[in-house]
Amino acid sequence: MTREPFLRMENIVKAFPGVVANDHIDLTVERGEIHGLLGENGAGKSTLMKILYGLYSQDDGEISLSGTRLRLDSPQDAIDAGIGMVHQHFMLIPRLTVAENVVLGEREPATPFRPDADAGGWLPDAVRSNSLVQSLAGRFSLGLDVPERRIQELADRYGFDIDVSAKVWELGVGQQQRVEILKALYRDVDLLILDEPTAVLTPTEADLLFDSLERLTDEGVSIIFITHKLEEVEAVVDRVTVLRDGENVGTVSTSDVSRADLAEMMVGREVLFTVDRERVAPGEPVLRARNVSATDDRGIEALSNVDLTVRRGEVVGIAGVSGNGQKELAEVIAGLRTVSAGELTVDGRDLTNASPRTFIDNGVSFVPEDRNRYGSAGDLSVMHNAAMKDFREDRFGSGVTLDYGELRAHAEALVEAFDVRGVHDVTDATAGDLSGGNLQKLILAREISRDPDLLVANQPTRGVDVGAIESIREAILDQRTEGTGVVLLSEDLDEIIDLSDRILVVYEGEVVYETTPEDADRERIGLEMTGGGDATATAGAQVRGLGGSS
Amino acid sequence: MNVELQLDPRRTVPAWLAYGTPVLTVLAALAVGGVALVALNVDPVDAYGVMFVETLTSQFGLTEVLVRAVPLILAGLAVYLPLKAGLFNIGAEGQLLLGALAGTWVAVNVSLPAVALLPLMFLAACVAGAFWAGIPAWLRAKWDVNEIITSLLLTFVAQELQSYLLRGPMQGGTGNFPQSARFSDAATLPPLAGLVPGGESIPLFADVHAGLLVAVAAVVATYVVMTKTRLGFEVTFVGSNDEAARQAGMSRHTVYLFVFLLGGAFAALGGIAEIAGSQGRFRAAFAPGYGFTAIPIALLGRNSAVKVTLAGLFFAVLFVGGSSVEVAFGVPAALVEIIQALVILFLITSEFFKRYRVGIAFDRRGNDAPADATGGDARW
Numbered sequence: 001m002t003r004e005p006f007l008r009m010e011n012i013v014k015a016f017p018g019v020v021a022n023d024h025i026d027l028t029v030e031r032g033e034i035h036g037l038l039g040e041n042g043a044g045k046s047t048l049m050k051i052l053y054g055l056y057s058q059d060d061g062e063i064s065l066s067g068t069r070l071r072l073d074s075p076q077d078a079i080d081a082g083i084g085m086v087h088q089h090f091m092l093i094p095r096l097t098v099a100e101n102v103v104l105g106e107r108e109p110a111t112p113f114r115p116d117a118d119a120g121g122w123l124p125d126a127v128r129s130n131s132l133v134q135s136l137a138g139r140f141s142l143g144l145d146v147p148e149r150r151i152q153e154l155a156d157r158y159g160f161d162i163d164v165s166a167k168v169w170e171l172g173v174g175q176q177q178r179v180e181i182l183k184a185l186y187r188d189v190d191l192l193i194l195d196e197p198t199a200v201l202t203p204t205e206a207d208l209l210f211d212s213l214e215r216l217t218d219e220g221v222s223i224i225f226i227t228h229k230l231e232e233v234e235a236v237v238d239r240v241t242v243l244r245d246g247e248n249v250g251t252v253s254t255s256d257v258s259r260a261d262l263a264e265m266m267v268g269r270e271v272l273f274t275v276d277r278e279r280v281a282p283g284e285p286v287l288r289a290r291n292v293s294a295t296d297d298r299g300i301e302a303l304s305n306v307d308l309t310v311r312r313g314e315v316v317g318i319a320g321v322s323g324n325g326q327k328e329l330a331e332v333i334a335g336l337r338t339v340s341a342g343e344l345t346v347d348g349r350d351l352t353n354a355s356p357r358t359f360i361d362n363g364v365s366f367v368p369e370d371r372n373r374y375g376s377a378g379d380l381s382v383m384h385n386a387a388m389k390d391f392r393e394d395r396f397g398s399g400v401t402l403d404y405g406e407l408r409a410h411a412e413a414l415v416e417a418f419d420v421r422g423v424h425d426v427t428d429a430t431a432g433d434l435s436g437g438n439l440q441k442l443i444l445a446r447e448i449s450r451d452p453d454l455l456v457a458n459q460p461t462r463g464v465d466v467g468a469i470e471s472i473r474e475a476i477l478d479q480r481t482e483g484t485g486v487v488l489l490s491e492d493l494d495e496i497i498d499l500s501d502r503i504l505v506v507y508e509g510e511v512v513y514e515t516t517p518e519d520a521d522r523e524r525i526g527l528e529m530t531g532g533g534d535a536t537a538t539a540g541a542q543v544r545g546l547g548g549s550s
Numbered sequence: 551m552n553v554e555l556q557l558d559p560r561r562t563v564p565a566w567l568a569y570g571t572p573v574l575t576v577l578a579a580l581a582v583g584g585v586a587l588v589a590l591n592v593d594p595v596d597a598y599g600v601m602f603v604e605t606l607t608s609q610f611g612l613t614e615v616l617v618r619a620v621p622l623i624l625a626g627l628a629v630y631l632p633l634k635a636g637l638f639n640i641g642a643e644g645q646l647l648l649g650a651l652a653g654t655w656v657a658v659n660v661s662l663p664a665v666a667l668l669p670l671m672f673l674a675a676c677v678a679g680a681f682w683a684g685i686p687a688w689l690r691a692k693w694d695v696n697e698i699i700t701s702l703l704l705t706f707v708a709q710e711l712q713s714y715l716l717r718g719p720m721q722g723g724t725g726n727f728p729q730s731a732r733f734s735d736a737a738t739l740p741p742l743a744g745l746v747p748g749g750e751s752i753p754l755f756a757d758v759h760a761g762l763l764v765a766v767a768a769v770v771a772t773y774v775v776m777t778k779t780r781l782g783f784e785v786t787f788v789g790s791n792d793e794a795a796r797q798a799g800m801s802r803h804t805v806y807l808f809v810f811l812l813g814g815a816f817a818a819l820g821g822i823a824e825i826a827g828s829q830g831r832f833r834a835a836f837a838p839g840y841g842f843t844a845i846p847i848a849l850l851g852r853n854s855a856v857k858v859t860l861a862g863l864f865f866a867v868l869f870v871g872g873s874s875v876e877v878a879f880g881v882p883a884a885l886v887e888i889i890q891a892l893v894i895l896f897l898i899t900s901e902f903f904k905r906y907r908v909g910i911a912f913d914r915r916g917n918d919a920p921a922d923a924t925g926g927d928a929r930w
Binding site: 055056334336355356357358359360361366368373374375376377378379380384387388389391392396397400401402404 | 559777793796797
């Protein structure tokens with residue numbers, strides 16, 4: 001093909017202190033194509049897209065769109081060139097309406113000031129066409145009727161079910177994402193960059209998004225879809241470019257390759273999707289929760305009469321649709337949430353409503369669901385975060401003193417042992433500098449290095465790339481072999497089935513079903529997760545991971 | 551012509567910016583302060599010459615600077631410690647006054663030799679200051695009451711208490727002036743000269759009182775606690791992410807109480823040292839504002855106790871030099887306050903520059919709306 005592609009990025013180089021984030025990367029995207037950008041966390045996907053969107057400027061290399069060379073110094077340049085981006089974290093103002101958010105920065109003056117005569121009409125033309133009046137009106141008045149009509153048209157054209165006059169805070173996450181897409185479409189973009197768009201969506205919302213994307217491409221819009229989920233690549237993407245360590249590994253058509261091929265391209269080695277579990281005879285019970293009830297942050301009962309026993313050398317998987325009490329259950333058994341009824345023993349000691357410190361001292365380790373908010377302090381160094389729970393131990397100093405040399409050595413050992421990447425100096429790099437997968441590895445390293453009796457892991461592999469997922473799962477199974485009791489909470493049913501010895505399903509704060517991976521029937525688990533036997537069979541399809549390898 | 555500002559979020563803060571901020575901030579504040587001087591028909595070069603060069607080269611100036619620095623550094627630490635735990639102690643002034651009141655009460659009512667009386671005065675001051683600071687800390691830890699408001703309001707209570715006590719129960723001395731009795735020799739802080747080995751040979755130490763040793767000890771104690779102890783580790787952690795700290799089994803209550811109690815005690819030491827070392831009696835009109843100046847001091851020096859000391863010394867120079875300028879050129883005393891306020895303003899501004907790289911473009915297009923949908927990633 002000699003024809004010039006729609007977008008061409010050539011030899012893009014971008015270096016940050018200590019790392020080359022993009023090392024001579026080429027990328028071409030055709031018109032009307034959904035082009036996947038696949039890579040582990042830290043592979044350089046986001047950097048490349050930020051260059052394309054004018055947020056970073058490249059050190060070297062060229063970008064051209066429809067054959068025209070572009071110089072992108074700011075997102076405004078990118079938008080003017082027809083490139084839009086939907087960030088993972090939405091850039092919306094919750095108090096404003098959908099229409100106000102969409103026109104933000106591109107607003108039109110109120111109707112009486114509009115230059116086209118028939119619009120409002122009571123102001124004399126001489127006044128209206130005065131440039132000072134125009135400039136003031138543009139700054140200080142806001143006309144929403146015309147934009148609202150246009151936004152509604154756009155929404156209808158692409159099948160977005162959205163009320164343009166609704167306030168953004170009233171909308172669900174999936175709808176907010178559609179507002180972000182509308183914002184880009186309103187600015188007439190031909191190329192839309194989506195940064196891990198499904199990370200925040202439920203599976204049903206993700207399917208809706210995929211439908212919308214197809215409609216967009218039918219209209220000639222090209223889409224770059226950043227992801228590290230292989231199943232999404234297979235589901236929506238036409239061609240995919242794989243990045244690894246800042247380099248372009250190759251661009252392939254998704255119809256030509258298998259999931260395993262893609263994973264190998266991404267990680268650089270063969271990835272095992274099946275996990276070998278050694279036989280471990282479960283030992284003494286380490287955790288016993290009897291009739292535990294607890295409320296959520298709003299004071300509404302989130303757990304009622306839960307019984308849970310975990311033995312040494314056993315992984316108990318807790319499956320459920322998000323929001324059915326898993327978070328509260330994890331916090332209760334990690335000692336972070338008080339129970340309103342029931343009792344809790346760890347290794348035979350009654351720890352009901354004991355302090356978090358007591359749980360830690362009794363060998364309970366916890367990997368929280370939100371690693372940035374609860375699992376680490378982003379402003380502090382890797383060293384601080386690595387020692388967050390252990391700094392009281394005798395090896396780090398005597399009495400009240402703390403030996404920072406030892407802390408440093410400890411952090412370095414963890415970083416080394418768990419292959420946490422992106423850390424050149426543990427006292428200099430902060431936890432916030434690490435990519436999601438590497439931060440999660442650091443947290444897991446910290447929790448496991450304490451030789452826990454009980455490990456509670458809530459969504460340990462969420463938002464983590466394939467390579468890190470593999471090592472996190474291995475680490476969890478190693479703990480099992482060493483005789484730790486493990487509670488694994490996950491929305492990924494494959495993960496639960498692969499790792500667990502027993503599976504419990506929670507629904508509305510109660511354990512409704514128990515099974516083992518050998519007897520596990522995905523349909524049945526799916527049904528129990530969504531409300532039990534009286535629901536229809538299709539309900540199961542909404543559960544993440546259920547469409548997988550059953 | 552259109553001028554467009556371009557803001558790029560920074561990924562990392564360059565070292566020169568991180569370390570140069572306090573210096574640049576001070577320089578910028580002095581530069582803008584120079585505009586006020588020009589407006590008053592005073593040559594800023596002359597004025598700053600008097601303010602800094604003369605102050606720092608004369609025996610009198612240096613003595614005054616060190617004496618002033620004692621309460622400023624101690625009050626600065628009182629703001630710095632809570633700042634490390636993510637709290638704002640706006641009430642160092644009140645804690646300082648309470649400390650001065652308690653110490654003064656001991657000084658005029660107890661007769662003991664200096665070796666026993668001075669420690670007792672300082673102890674009483676510490677207890678009172680810690681108590682005054684403990685109230686907002688406890689309210690914050692227990693009920694999540696905003697410590698900025700409570701500590702500030704308690705300062706007003708302390709000021710009224712001072713006014714009442716020095717006009718009533720604690721009024722003393724000859725005449726009916728609203729002030730305490732003059733401190734006895736035993737209750738007065740001696741000059742450094744006799745206390746430091748070889749101190750007699752240093753002329754500067756003849757007039758600088760022993761409160762300087764207290765301030766130095768407080769700085770050392772703060773430094774050691776923050777960098778060498780487990781408690782300091784907890785303070786840092788709670789200050790950075792209190793939710794994660796809770797999950798790590800740290801107690802927010804303990805940390806909040808610790809930083810406020812110790813901070814309050816330091817402010818109180820500053821108060822009694824100023825009265826017993828410099829003033830000689832406690833006047834009802836004594837309203838030094840050290841506790842408020844402590845806020846820019848702590849913000850300038852927030853990276854370490856040593857930097858708090860430097861910032862305290864700088865403000866001492868500013869005060870002493872400011873009054874020289876006032877005398878020499880007849881400019882209003884408010885000038886020093888203006889520079890102080892400018893330091894805070896430029897510190898806040900510097901946060902912006904740390905976060906964004908700023909570029910200016912001329913005559914691009916007629917569009918005055920920069921990045922909208924995007925604005926860069928808010929995480930930086």
